[in-house]
Amino acid sequence: MTHEKQDDSAVRPDPGALDEQRAGDEIADLSARIAQANEDYHVKDAPVLSDADYDALKQRLLVLERAFPQLARPDSPSHRVGAAPAEGFGKVVHAQRMMSLENGFAETDVTDFVARVRSFLGLRDGDLAFTAEPKIDGLSLSLRYEDGFLVEAATRGDGTVGENVTANARTIADIPHRLSGAPAILEVRGEVYMSHADFQRLNATEGGRVFANPRNAAAGSLRQIDPDVTASRPLRFFAYGWGELSQALAETQMGAVERLAAFGFQTNPLTRLCHDVGQMLAVWAEIEQQRATLGYDIDGVVYKVNDLSYQTRLGYRSTTPRWALAHKFPAETAWTRLDRIDIQVGRTGALSPIARLEPVTVGGVVVSNATLHNEDYIAGRDSSGASIREGRDIREGDWVKIYRAGDVIPKIADVDLSRRSADSAPYSFPETCPQCGSDAIREPGDSVRRCTGGLICPAQAIEKLKHFVSRAAFDIEGLGAKQIEMFFADPILPIREPADIFTLAERDARNIARLKNREGFGARSVEKLFAAIEDKRRIPLERLIFALGIRHVGEVAAGILARHFGTWDALLAAVDAAAHEPAFAADDKDRRAALAGSPHWTELTTINGIGAVLVQSLVTTLTQPAERASIDRLIAQVQVIPATVRQIQQTPISGKTLVFTGTLERMTRAEAKARAEAMGAKVAGSVSAKTDLLVAGPGAGSKAAKAAGLGVTVIDEDEWLRIAGGS
Template sequence: MQNERPVEDLTKAEAGEELARLAEVLSQADAAYHQADAPILSDAEYDALKRRNRALEDRFPDLKRVDSPSDRVGAAPAEGFGKIRHEKRMLSLGNAFADEDVQEFDLRIRRYLNLSADAPLAYTAEPKIDGLSLSLRYEQGKLVYAATRGDGETGEDVTANARTIAQIPHNLTGAPEVLEVRGEVYMTKADFEALNAQGSRVFANPRNAAAGSLRQIDPEVTRARPLSFFAYAWGVLSEPLAETQFDSIKRLETLGFTINPLTRLCSGPADMLEHYRQIESQRPDLGYDIDGVVYKVNDLALQERLGFRATTPRWAIAHKFPAETAWTRLEAIDIQVGRTGALSPVARLAPINVGGVLVSNATLHNEDYIAGRDSKGEPIREGRDIRIGDWVQVYRAGDVIPKVADVDLSRRPEDAEPYHFPQTCPECGSAAVREPGDSTHRCTGGLICPAQAVEKLKHFVSRDALDIDGLGAKQIEMFFTDDQLPIREPADIFTLKARDAGNLTKLKNRDGFGERSAAKLFDAIDERRRIPLARLLFGLGIRHLGEVAAADLARHFGSWEALIGAVDQAAPAAARQLAADEAEHEERARAADAGRRAEVKKARDAIWEAPGLPEGAKAAWDDLVGIEGVGAVLAVSLVTTLTQERERASINRLIAQLTDILPPEARATESPVAGKTLVFTGTLTRMTRAEAKARAEALGAKVAGSVSAKTDLLIAGEAAGSKAEKAAALGVEVIDEDAWIALIGG
């Protein structure tokens, strides 16, 4: 897309600003898509945004946010349905948007498996149906339940509704004793048009119609709706269906399920791309909506080795179709304040249909983007700025959220004036500061800023944090402004019951509550007085601290006391890191040529080598940044937040209300590396570093990125280098790859 800059060209500040924007838009899209069946983004665009987010996090892992979309699948199940917990998670897919992405997917698989470029590697390719994901569980051949994907871990119980779909068998012959069949519920275009012609309700598209029809409280309504089902995967199995993806899908067909007839076995990227273009050419005539093609490694044993990331399998990817653009009028520019204080400009547009979805809002990124320049001052859009009243081009898909791409100067109103970015927070009036090297203005109000406080509380009770049943975003907004029973910080949640007991205006007598619902809320809050350390850390809303990094910190330290002690000890070193970053930024601004780059290193070294650093501070800092997945930016954010006087006092009040902060669950305690801290270095030949790390963590080990006195074992491949030298100096045991393979049992 025009004006869209590759991830590789973004500065760290620009990447952080874009990650904040993506998190907000994707969160809104999750709720609209999975709970209201009224998406504000198409499936292709939604998945594309997650890909952009993942690419940014891969390049800048220390910028990963607490509310990272990479750690989310779907949205919490809607009220009104029973809940079913998936025994095996239902995950989303990574995305490809260009031929090069598909080729890189193949190369990535080969690197992980240590396969040569000419080694045979087969894939399946199938259309990606634009519908609603469904999991069907059969036991001894009988349909036991049907569940939507929900948030990937827990879905809605739609068993009665699923039984009304003709393509879902109630009984199977010759199936494994336990079989979970997964696929997509969809509505054909002809059935969609016929349904809308009835006039009882007009749906926007077949996907909405299918989702709304399946998620009816009355199964008879679903029965009257023409739904179809394609099977394409499986969950829990008591025995394998086959040895390959393709043969397993064919086995599902013999059991009575409908599989997509365009599913094909491919020999490599060229074959995959050829099939993609064939499907794309047939797309208008298929009779049902698709938004891309899904590729999967065919060999199931290789799928097992490749495993999963946080929310996506490594062995599959969705190759998406391109989207559209449209022109409309920019009516206003609003400023939204996020949980971290970031001021994000949002374009309010005259509603326009773009790719089948009505768009009325789009991101404007930051002050520079509106002014027609990038973070380095170079022109974008040939220097054309964006003004209220302009006719602007909007696009949705590829790597971006709905965005204003260009301006038609020939249609600019004569009275249109350049936009001046606010220097104060629109929510609290505090100064909005743009720090050197950062493209984002941030409110300095902190806890006094209601926008930040409310968003932090919403995050604290969110699904991946404390997940308090009955206390969601809507309730947080209500309690925040309540004079009788206010919730202004996390600790207030846990004193709500006691304060209600002494309050004349009882919660049970208020709108939206009764005696039963109030009691249920108090019980749900009490249940969260015992909380896993990782959830607590994630819930605190510390900038750059995502769910995965929170789990890494929890595994490394094991307890709140150990973590907070390490943070306090590392605080002076974190201050040095901040000073070193500032010195580097200033020196880089002066260092225009390679000859002066040495000055940058000198500036940093001078900060670290200055006297006065307390004993143990540097070691504590090195231990913190040495945790796999924790970099200097995240470590500084963690230490800064937990050592600020007001933040620490608020957190201490919260900790006092908790009865138990649970350590991470024990993993593979009988393995020879369980509980040990390992470091891999050099080139491994029998498995890749990524696979070695995954194996080690599965066996209960901690994997660090650098050697320290806490390292138990260094696994050194070829050309091990400085890490091996440091391990020898510290007396850390060093073994080679063969010894590592033998240690873990092959």
């Protein structure tokens, strides 16, 4: 029953072998890849990364963030759930956040989960029950009932804000419009899905359109602008949880689910009550054996602490509850031939290898491409040169084992050396850019080779422009990826840099060959395009910063910079001042130490949530002459809207540093730490001059004495519980 977790961590060095620079670069790379995967899955309903690969990236990110906590980014995907809601729907702020789940992959993960729960609760012995239920592969939905009537339905969105799909949800037969005997306020949470049989019938009757899989079909059907379209789709709903309640449903998870069933909701009949790890694993094995015959997609089993009072005590991490675990199933596999390896160049110059495969069906989906990550992965070594996969490098012509979990680009899991041709040669990763011929280099410790061509590289320029017009950036309607590619190659009305977008109408007016007369265009479509461009001449500062595509600067970091500086001019002034520090021109090893004490550099690196790696990328990009000139031309065409400062809810310990010492008698140390962090405090392990508050139980010892000597406020457990709202 134990299965190997298939991820790409094997090609990444151990965190202990990394310095802060290399760790920061990898954290930024992982964050960007995970954020894009969230967008593809939750907003576009078109995932391009497998569940297994996604889980592997998140696990690696968590490992690095634990090893280098000072580099943990405020916009880290480890702190976020899903993705921002799409345009076209009203927004719903969830009364209680819709969380994600921690994932487990092997029996030891389940054992560790149960041990953590016992440790957190201080339960060495005694019965600790868990429910076990299938993990449905669908779309999360929250249903709000007031006085028994369905008043609102919302998708998960980013966990805090979702899409209002009330009219669409009312068309689903499994969702009651009215409840009898329910609490005055009841938010029912569950999963919208489509059965295999209904999915096949839909594909056969949808006018030639073929949905990739039942999950995509369910998500796309629920998120239709026209409720009549949703009503025509065979959607179903399983209830498994709840959000805001005016009155508790029961004292246990199982009892609450039974109460939901009594209200008329469909709940999963395979849900079981387990009293130890052995029973949990037995249910997992039983459900896995039935997986192919259930008639709907599942990708694992979810375990939840049954006692709801224990769930309350365990609480939540930033994105996941401590009282639940999703035990994933192994990914499906198949063998096929790798015909060739192609190299794609991204907007940051990264050379990404893609395996072109002989088409093969895996889990009912035909796949022909696989990600190869980087040159170390292809060569079968990690970045230090150590061999991995027992020397099984990947070569063109090899027979390879691929896996997938959902409709995704798969990953190569193994190579059949017995079928390798005698004249096979190792793949030679290019050291020049296949698009522009510039040198492609690897910085020390970096797993990615990057083109140095910058603005002269057409691949980078095109990808930067695509990013510039993307949803979270300028979001120009009618100017998508295909249009960018067309205009970039256009000899008459080229768009080679962002400023060109805003001069397009003016240049078109001066041309004899007008855009409206070209094939694929017309007077109305050109008019709408030019109007959409004009509409985006006023752009919020945070969107502008994100749109520039600066490496390591994601949406959240762009927002932090915008709110800190307020205006574009203020940000540029700080960047220019930092760039003029003499130490900025020094070699990398000397630069970091020298800049640490410089005032202008310190102003940037001490912004909460902005680290040295990001600042170095920001300053380097904005002060390169060609890049700066291009940005200046853009700024001349737009009006940048200053940022406003977001008001943050405060608690008595927000922003303070706490230390716990001695024995806490009414909650475990882990529970106390979690409560403090949830209230906005930082928890340290030792007392120092930066400590604001020491919570001392019996046996406090030297920490209490040191706190007294430093003038740190010391309180007992009773006072701590009063502050924390516990009892």
